[in-house]
Amino acid sequence: MTTLASPPETLDVLDPSTGEPIATVEIGDADAAVRAARAAAPAWARTAAAERAERLKAGARRLREHVDQLAELQSREGGKPLADSRGGIEAGIGAIEQYAELGPLHRGKALQGGWNATDVMVHEPRGVVALLVPWNDPVAIACGQIAAALVAGNAVVFKPSEKTPLSGARIVELLDIPGGALQLLQGDARVGRPLAAHPDVDLVMHTGSVQTGREIADVVAGRMGKALLELGGKDALIVDADVDPAWAAEQAALGAYANAGQICTSVERIYVHEAVAEPFVEALARAADGWTIGPLIDARQREVVHAHVTDAVERGARLVRGGAVPDGPGFFYPPTVLVGGDRDAPVLREETFGPVAAVQVVTSFDEALALADDTEYGLAATVLTKNPEHAQRAVRELAVGTVKINAVFGGAPGGAAEPARLSGSGFGYGPELLDELTRTKVVHMGIAP
Structure with a gap:
């Protein structure tokens, strides 16, 4: 009697702007992917660092030749506006090129030992690295993490988000890393869990939710493994009494509405001094009217965002702009402005990850600083002020990985920060990632004698 094999499990990929399926992907086998990476790891580790770097540079050139295709693919499956999507692709290619330069320069140390001895500290690859990459900036994040892991001599199992698998697959095709050192694993938690728990994975790198990060940390600790985690955030913006409220509103809108609020370091809480609160809120409302944003990633995320907004209004917040689920296809949500209400509402305590500017009016910088730091998260925070003492206090007193003064986004190349509190652990980017x-x-x- 012939036994027919079960058909492979699949996942539909949706276009967030329409809600319609655009592709179907086959769910992979975590064990097979890890075993293939483990088999490839010794040869890849023995490949000279300069040769590994050249492979990555060649892959970056191929990606650059297909920027428009990748940008369109990422926009279709992730909902990013096309210009933003292209910017993310360019950033990802730049990260590959940077790590290709940094990898061969990743030096050890010579130690001062005895005259007839040599003492050194050397870096060695960990072995197999599992990358669990999110959907909100999938190409940029994947490119940087893949490049860093590979140039350091590791074999990689790369699992893109099940919501944005198409751009992930195209990255792997175009990088064209030889010998099986880069394995693509498609799927959702059904492959993510066994991948993180696999005994032959030496390091798990996860960018995503706190809930998943906790689970990964527990399972990795059980085998004395290592995890790098960048998790959720509830980033605060402080608007001091001495700044131009119109300029501050532009910064707030950029921080809250870019990529529909679906950036790891989006502004989610705003504490504005009462001296400038009224003109600030008026300017923020005008800014919200002028923003055109893409959709949220899916229906579930829109439900979370709208639930936070609805709850805030029920708790006394004033709805200044937005706050209504629009008619029509897709998972769109309008730029929203809330003012006041219960300071313990979820919109001020839990990650919203949507285009919502939740404003609280404060009577002093001290109050703003205390409220900004009153959170379980510790990813980033921004302070808009002309007062150097206030800026210095923010740098010293806010328990976050990144403090930004007078700009919601930006920073010099090469910077790397460790998240605080529930927002994660370890360096997830910069030269320190190679360590x-x-x-x-x-x-x-x-x-010997």
Whole structure:
């Protein structure tokens, strides 16, 4: 009797602007992907660092030749406006090129030992690295993490989000890393969980929710493994009494509405001094009217956002703009402005991840600073002020990985921060990521008699 094989499990990929399916992907096998990466790891680790870098540079050139295609693909499956999507692709390619330069320069240390001895600290690849990449900026994040892991000599199992698998697959095709050192694993939690729990995975790198991050941290700790986690945030913006309220409103709108509020460091809470509160809110409302944004990623995320807004209004917040689910296809939600209400409402305590500017009026900078720091999260915060003492206090007193003064986005290349509190642990970018992706070995070489 012949036994027919079960058909492979699949996932539909939706266009967030219409809600309609645009593709179907086959769910992969986590164990097979890890075993393939483990088999490829020794040869890739023995490949000279300069050669690994050249492979990545060649892949970056191929990606650059297909920027428009990748941008359109990312926009269709993730909902990003096309110009923003292209910017993310360019940033991802830039990250590959940067790590291709940094990798061969990732130096160890020579130690001062005995005259007839050599003592050094050297970096070695960890082995197999699992990357669980989110949907909100899938190409930029994937490119940086893949490049860093590969140039450090690791084999990689790359699992893109099940919501944005198409751009992830195209990245792997265009990078064209030889020997199986880069494995693509498609799927949702059905493959993510066994991937993170696999005993042959040496490091798990996850960018995403606190809930998933906790689960990964627990399972990895059980085998004494390593996890790099960038998780949720509830980033605050402080508007001091001495700044131009119109300029501050422009900054607030950019922080709250860019990518429909679906950026890890989006502004989610605003504490504005009462001296400038009225003109600030008026300017923010005008700014909200002028923003055109893409859809949220799916219906579930829109439900979360709208539930936060509805709850805030029920708790006394004034709805100044937005706050209504629009008619029509897709998962759109309007730029929304809330003022006041219960300071313990979810819109001020939990990650919203949508285009909502929740404003609270305060009587002093001290009050604003205390409220900004009163959170379980610690990803980033922004302070708009002309007062250098206030800026310095924010830098010293806010328990976050990144403090931004007078700009909601920006910063010099090469900066790297460790998240605080529930927002994660470890360096997830910058040159320091290469340290995380390698083990440090001390070598002492003496002379035999």
